[in-house]
Amino acid sequence: MPVGTYGAVKGMTPADLREVGSHIVLSNTMHLWVRPGDELIRDLGGLHSFMGWDGPILTDSGGFQVFSLRDLNKVTEEGVRFRTPKDGLYRMLTPEVCIRIQENLGVDLAMAFDECIEWPATRERVVASTERTTRWLKRCMAARTQPDRTALLGIVQGGFYKDLRVAHAQELVELDLDAYAVGGLSVGEPREQLLEMVDASTHHLPEDKIRYLMGVGYPLDIVEAVTRGIDLFDCVLPTRNARNGTVFTRAGRLHIKHARYKTDPRPLDPGCSCYTCRSFSRAYLRHLFLSNDVLISRLLTLHNLALYQGLMAQLRGAIAEGPEAVRALRDVVSRWHLPPGSTPGTAPEPE
Numbered sequence: 001m002p003v004g005t006y007g008a009v010k011g012m013t014p015a016d017l018r019e020v021g022s023h024i025v026l027s028n029t030m031h032l033w034v035r036p037g038d039e040l041i042r043d044l045g046g047l048h049s050f051m052g053w054d055g056p057i058l059t060d061s062g063g064f065q066v067f068s069l070r071d072l073n074k075v076t077e078e079g080v081r082f083r084t085p086k087d088g089l090y091r092m093l094t095p096e097v098c099i100r101i102q103e104n105l106g107v108d109l110a111m112a113f114d115e116c117i118e119w120p121a122t123r124e125r126v127v128a129s130t131e132r133t134t135r136w137l138k139r140c141m142a143a144r145t146q147p148d149r150t151a152l153l154g155i156v157q158g159g160f161y162k163d164l165r166v167a168h169a170q171e172l173v174e175l176d177l178d179a180y181a182v183g184g185l186s187v188g189e190p191r192e193q194l195l196e197m198v199d200a201s202t203h204h205l206p207e208d209k210i211r212y213l214m215g216v217g218y219p220l221d222i223v224e225a226v227t228r229g230i231d232l233f234d235c236v237l238p239t240r241n242a243r244n245g246t247v248f249t250r251a252g253r254l255h256i257k258h259a260r261y262k263t264d265p266r267p268l269d270p271g272c273s274c275y276t277c278r279s280f281s282r283a284y285l286r287h288l289f290l291s292n293d294v295l296i297s298r299l300l301t302l303h304n305l306a307l308y309q310g311l312m313a314q315l316r317g318a319i320a321e322g323p324e325a326v327r328a329l330r331d332v333v334s335r336w337h338l339p340p341g342s343t344p345g346t347a348p349e350p351e
């Protein structure tokens with residue numbers, strides 16, 4: 001899912017999103033609540049009509065963003081009271097409010113309101129928080145008025161404790177939700193730890209329901225998570241990087257401003273069939289970047305998203321072919337985010 005926090009994937013029209021192969025987009029409950037307001041969007045026909053997107057929409061609950069406002073929030077059993085930096089107003093986000101907003105937006109997939117805690121955290125803290133997340137999930141379930149229209153996803157928590165993850169996943173499965181998400185990961189932990197927790201979280205989730213890994217990630221992380229049973233991802237990397245001038249290619253990561261592209265007639269990625277790669281040279285794209293033309297942001301975002309969506313399509317094909325094909329794809333993808341010439345498996349360095 002491309003990320004459209006404020007009801008738009010920055011710089012992309014819905015037609016652009018279709019062009020790169022996106023089927024579903026992600027938006028953010030808390031941000032749309034603050035501005036322009038969920039009731040305004042409801043009165044204008046809902047978020048699909050408001051943003052001109054007729055495909056599925058999933059909204060993040062906003063919990064992660066609220067909990068990120070470290071000095072501005074007060075967490076109680078009722079919910080989270082916080083002050084929005086934009087207007088300085090105090091608001092109270094609760095499970096009930098979270099569901100009401102998402103139903104007003106009319107989205108297809110709504111996320112339950114969960115507690116997000118710091119990392120690392122003690123076992124006691126994680127246990128208490130995971131229990132609260134379950135209580136809040138039950139309140140979310142009770143608050144629904146349109147269960148046939150808006151699916152509800154429960155979020156598996158449990159920090160970095162395998163047994164807590166397994167136990168929480170089993171608890172959620174008993175509640176028979178429409179789909180499941182894995183949360184609380186991708187917070188700076190090593191890749192091995194991330195994958196171990198994904199394993200623990202997904203092992204007991206039903207195979208016939210969507211499993212969504214929140215906030216991941218690099219192409220290689222996506223392939224690894226898919227082999228562990230994850231279906232759905234959201235990530236700001238392809239879009240945010242594009243706006244900064246960084247693109248992923250099959251030969252590695254490149255920054256378009258580099259002088260080495262000044263006279264380079266090649267497309268960003270000779271193996272890519274996106275509009276940007278079909279139409280423009282690296283030299284022209286570098287020129288647009290250095291001219292601060294708004295077009296560059298759109299063209300690079302188109303490419304990065306096309307590469308990510310293409311990866312997902314390739315993964316679907318590889319799964320149908322068998323485990324060998326998936327392993328082969330993992331080897332190919334391991335270098336996509338690295339600077340050319342570096343070794344796969346190492347952390348990406350800033351260029």
Ligand SMILES: [Zn+2]
Pocket residue numbers: 268269272273274275276277278302303304306
């Ligand atoms: Zn391309």
